[in-house]
Amino acid sequence: MHEKQLLLIPGPTPVPPSVLREHSRPMINHRGPEFKALMDEVTEGLKEIHKTEADCLILTTSGTGAMEAAVVNTLSPGDHVLAVVIGAFGDRFAKIAEAYGAKVERMDFEWGKCADVAQVAARLQADTDKSIKAVLFEQNETSTGVVNDVEGIAKAVREHGALCIVDAVSGLVAIDLKTDEWGVDIVASASQKAFMTPPGLGFVTMSERAWEAAKTAKMPKFYFDLAAAKRLAEKGQTPWTPALPQLFGLREGIRLIREEGLDNVFARHQRLGRMARAGARALGLKLLADETCASPAVTSIRAPEGLEAKALRKLALDKYGVVFAGGQGQLADSIFRIGHLGFVSETDVLTAITVLGAVLQEMGVTCDTGAALAATQSEM
């Protein structure tokens, strides 16, 4: 019965049937006219969703590969990079830059909080000799369910002059990101989150400033060479054979997003987040993130005292077919997460709270599921 599962993890997210059907299309020549039409259409949609006039390149990879492409195409070994870390993915971004020889200065914030914009701005202002070449940070930190103030951080980075590089893998489409208006140079994202399509594609936007930096960037790359991707994109192609099914699916995913309307998609995610948090709180659970920076895409919940998050997730999966995510990194054992991004409805969140209540009760935790559902519903 695993095809009856309700998948509530922060990616891969549930995929609409119309997108899945696209994945069954016969193959086409990736150097032919049908592919060019597909690439052109998908690229236009991606730029619209990213709110950018800049290049948006499509790579066959996961979100991590898109993050790597952002780094290796614009930086050189020895470059001083400021990595703003608020969780496991911020940490990963820093490690990618380190792996390629950047001199990474980490600015760590407590997991569960967002980055303090004033602190980031102060650090950048103190860098009077402009040694910092780039600032790396998350839009939505998947591991904690926390949203950064991208506009605020980007403003500070703009004033300093460093490259502004944002990992938006789990936030894009769920949360507004005004790439051009806010002055974000590079956005890394991927197909398997709020785009409602399966994993397999990564996306990278590149501003004029990013291309300028690319000219002198000396980190080695081949597969992730964005200049090659740009040259081929201009012919409606990719340098290497692309994941065709995901491109067919993405065309349909973008169509669905347009049909709902991007602002409505953002509002739905806000609503789903409020619902999940209200429901969990009303079940007596503690949330990891403050309400002020809590993510509309994923909610991190502390396991009740004396109860293993892993055991709770296992019961939800085995008995109810509801898939919650575990914690990552330092939070691996202490939290679980409800993903509510992409093809997720209000009713799915009500179901999540229903099952969470049932599981808690079975594990000996006293809670009032009816009251929790009422609280959840009140945020609809």
Next chain:
Amino acid sequence: MHEKQLLLIPGPTPVPPSVLREHSRPMINHRGPEFKALMDEVTEGLKEIHKTEADCLILTTSGTGAMEAAVVNTLSPGDHVLAVVIGAFGDRFAKIAEAYGAKVERMDFEWGKCADVAQVAARLQADTDKSIKAVLFEQNETSTGVVNDVEGIAKAVREHGALCIVDAVSGLVAIDLKTDEWGVDIVASASQKAFMTPPGLGFVTMSERAWEAAKTAKMPKFYFDLAAAKRLAEKGQTPWTPALPQLFGLREGIRLIREEGLDNVFARHQRLGRMARAGARALGLKLLADETCASPAVTSIRAPEGLEAKALRKLALDKYGVVFAGGQGQLADSIFRIGHLGFVSETDVLTAITVLGAVLQEMGVTCDTGAALAATQSEM
């Protein structure tokens, strides 16, 4: 009507309906038990097909990414590498190593010929101080339709002691490759060729010697870090979110290969290759490769004098819905290629010859299609 096309390019190859249907499966948790079962089953199948007991790692990437992974995990900048180049993909392999700082010594052979094993062996024997750390070469050079003597080259490499790294992207499954018996350290391959599955996955086998080299390899990597892939594979996972649909599809593709029997699959490809060559020759066309090293996976054909390969392909596509491939690199304008690997039947090759005959006649070339079909059929 483009879904009625007959796709005869050397990848992406046509995909069986049962594999396409697998691509429509709902998403699953890539950290959950269903995924572990999928990974374990697919990995076992891949090892069987690669004829190896070594690790076989699965990456979300194209074949080029698998080639890059092979290089960056086992070599360091400055390492002396011998690249045996017989076409565009051998050239690409050399360029990947160069991009990461290897000191690449190229051994170029005329495009359309295979590598001369004796010459490769002589070069390695002359390297008495063992400065050559690795030898890179193709099993099947897709751009020319030429097969190398992998066993022979691998033997020479073994005697020397360098790492033997083979790009088998377009050859594996179509042509026998006895990874362990021949002493090949690393095989790079991908999903979209004779595996009969869509593009999106790359595979890399790593021998004990390859892992030993990996310990001191200093080329930077993060997304393509095979040690991370191995650690996670042991838990039935991948380090980064994988292209799930392709994994579902690959499970079915492997099932189909086992059902046909690997030796029968090899024999079918040999037959398809002989048929394509006999048909083309009987139409009065010249083949690029000698019969002794012609590929069972793809046939390269010279455009008739005074006729553009591109125009010929366009007519075949527009009027008959048959997709032939163009040339690559130095052969871009002078040849076209018929891919006959993966989910391709004898009747598909007869159709290819039929349409090729029709197109030639329409373009003013005199040829006897009936005789060509008889010649094609005689090789069945």
